[in-house]
Structures are given as structure tokens and as C-alpha cells.
Amino acid sequence: MLVTPWAPYPFDGGSKRIWSLCRLLRERFRFTLLTFASRPQDARAAADDLLREHRYLRPVFERVLWVDRRGDPENAEAGLPEDVRRFASPAMESALRAALDSEKPDLVHVEYDLMAPYGRLVSRLPTVLTQHDVGTISFFQSYFREMAGWRKFGQVLPWVRRVAFERRAMRWFNRIIVMTEPDAHRLARIAPAQRIRVAPTGVDLSHFDAPRAAPVAPTIVFIGHYPHYPNEDAVLYFAREMLPRIRAARPDVRFLVVGSSPTPAVVALGRQPGVIVTGTVEDVKPFLAQAVVFVAPLRMGQGIKGKILEAFAMGVPVVATSRAADGLDACAGRDLIVADRPAAFAAEVLALLGDATRAGALGEAGREAARRGYDWTRLAGRLGAVYDELIGAAVGIGAAAPRARLAPEEAA
DSSP, rough: EEEEESOOOOOHHHHHHHHHHHHHHEEEEEOOOEEOOOSSHHHHHHHHHHHHHHIITTTOEEEEEEEOOOOOOGSSTTOOOOHHTOOHHHHHHHHHHHHHHHHOOOOOEEEEEGGGGGGGOOOOOOOEEEOOOGGGGGGGGOOOOGSSGGGGGHHHHHHHHHHHHHHHHOOOGGGEESSHHHHHHHHHHTSSSGGGGEOOOOOOOHOOOOOOOSSOOEEEEHHHHHHHHHHHHHHIIIIIIIHHHHHHHHHHOOEHHHHHHOOOHHHGGGGGGEEEEEESSSSSSHHHOOHHHHHHHHOOOSSSSHHHHHHHHTTTEEEOOOOHHOSOOOTTTTTBBEESSSSHHHHHHHHTOOOHHHHHHHHHHHHHHHHOBBBHHHHHHHHHHHHHHHHHHHHHTTOOOOTTOOOOOHHO
């Protein structure tokens, strides 16, 4: 059973990972999805959820169980971080208990630490948590909107409480999934290292790895799920610090801001000349196909960025910050360009816009990096091995208690 804070469609980075892994593992494991509906239910919202279920979820998940998104943060457990409290829901607790009785799963997999408290409701079953981004365990790498800039220093106590929560939550699960080996080392500061497993994010090469026509206009693309603050910060930072430098030399440049749920600040970028904010799109591939350069100017967060892998697979040259490139098995200067200072970042983008041969060579090197190390069809087995390990231990390889929770020594 998979428990998520939102359905894995529309595809943002984390949702696409969830959907892709379950799609590739569905021949070996049967998945029930328990998730919040997109918003408090009215007739139109319910119809939207049913359409998503039919088109995108039912081919992957054997059953989809929706829970009304109305949370109860006022009555949530004291001490939970604010963002976790927003997902505290008596309705979800009841739905999970009912699903455990009716579905009789062999394992419960919780996605995102936002949902970690629900793991405590699961008894006598192995549990898995995916920690999508471990940046919050470092004060100076924390990325919450209220911790931006100088406001960060007024948030020391909330950050201490969040790390205390993370430390507790990591012990509620038999296995914790992270994206990269560096993430595993970071998380081991607060979690039992023997419970941590690495299952990298990949890319669907069958969808993205295809020839594309040469772009007809000088176009820069960024993709993100904008309620996730690192994405909002990145695109605003690029528009403020890099784009004016680029447009001073190339006033014909277009900047496509692609991705789901743009915040008001991101929507406002569309008022600038040459900036197009698409909003949520069904598929990012047509927009990547227009790109001469893909930019990843992230300043916060950890883990592999699926957006970069998609650009790699499409053969689009990438200019990224060192934070965005962190964790990638890719060579700076060969597979992508890494630059951190705004002037240097803008200069690298301009150089690629003006040199089709270099841009093409960089794009092909990125495509090879995606083929070499990030094909979902090979990476999905990493998560499948974790499931096999836990389910095999829980059943005692044929023992009489098929859903007994792992003993402490096994859970370690």
C-alpha cells in the first residue's frame, strides 16, 4: 500500500518518480494508493479526480482510495512541524485503518516526511518511507519559504523542532529511501544508517530519448512544481539576476517557465517581455523540444533533479548551479555546465545560445549520461529489492505469520 500527500498526477518531480516506479514494478507487486484528493470535494473536483484515476492512476494502481483534503492542523499533535500539521487528518487516519483491514497489505510505503506520522498507525507490517529531500536537516540548507534570507535567523527554534521530528520519524520505519549516496550519508546523522537505502531518481528514456528538430527561436526553459519553494526561488532568482543580462545581449530570447501550480510570484513573471508562464501541462516534452538551453539555477534542496534528467534525455544542453548538479553522476564541463555566480551563469547560457555546435555536443553528452546511469527500467529494481527484503523477512520465508511486523533486530 502506498500512502501519499497528493496523487502522483499531475507530474511534478516527486510525483513522476512515484508513478514511474509503481508502473515499472506493477508486474511484481500490486499497489493500492491511499491519497488525499486535490482539494475539498465538490462535484467538479470529484469529476477531475475520477478522470485522473481513469487515465493515469488505474493503469498503475490496483485500487485508488481518495481522502478529503480537509486537514485538522489545530488539533494535530503538539510538536509537529507546521507543514506536517497541514496534513494531519482524522479522515486519513480512519481511511488508513480501514484500508489496512480491507486490503491486507504486506507492506506500507509512505511518501514524503509530511506523511510520516501515519506510519505510526501501522503495526505488524514492514514500513518504508521515501525521504525525497534531506536538505532540512542542515540549518543553512533548509529551504522553507519562511526561512529565506535574513528571516532564517528568526527560525532557529522551529528548525530545531523540525530536526527533532525528523529524528523521531526516521525511527518509525523499517527502511528509509533516499535519492543519492550523499543523501544517505547526510541522513545517517539523524537516522539509523542500516535502515537507509538508495533508490535514485531516473528518467523514462522510452518517452524522452528521441530525435528532436532544431529549435526555431532562442528559447530557455525551466521546469518546476512551484509550491516547492526551491523551484519558486530558482525561477525568481534567474528572472531577477540572470535573465536581464541575457536579454541585454539577446533581446529575442524567450524564457518558458513550465510546470505545475505556479505561485502568484511566478505567474507575475509572465508580465515581463519574452517570459511565458505555461502553468500545469500534461507533458513537458513539447516544451523541452523548444529549448536551446535548459537552466537549473537552484540554490536550495538536495537529491537528483528529475528535470535535469529529462533535459539530458532530450539532448538539451543544461546550465546548472552546483546545488542543482549535486548528486548527479555527470561530469561538469562535459555533460552539463555548472556555474554559480549570476554573471557567469548568464555568460554560459549566452555562449550556448550563440554556438550551436557546442550546444549540440553538450546535449549529446547529457543524453549519454542519462542512458548510462538513469534509465528507470534499470533503477526500479532498487526499490523492488527493498520490498523483497522486507516482505521476505516479515513472512519468515514461508513462516506461519505472514504479516508479522519485523522484530527489532530485523528492523535495524
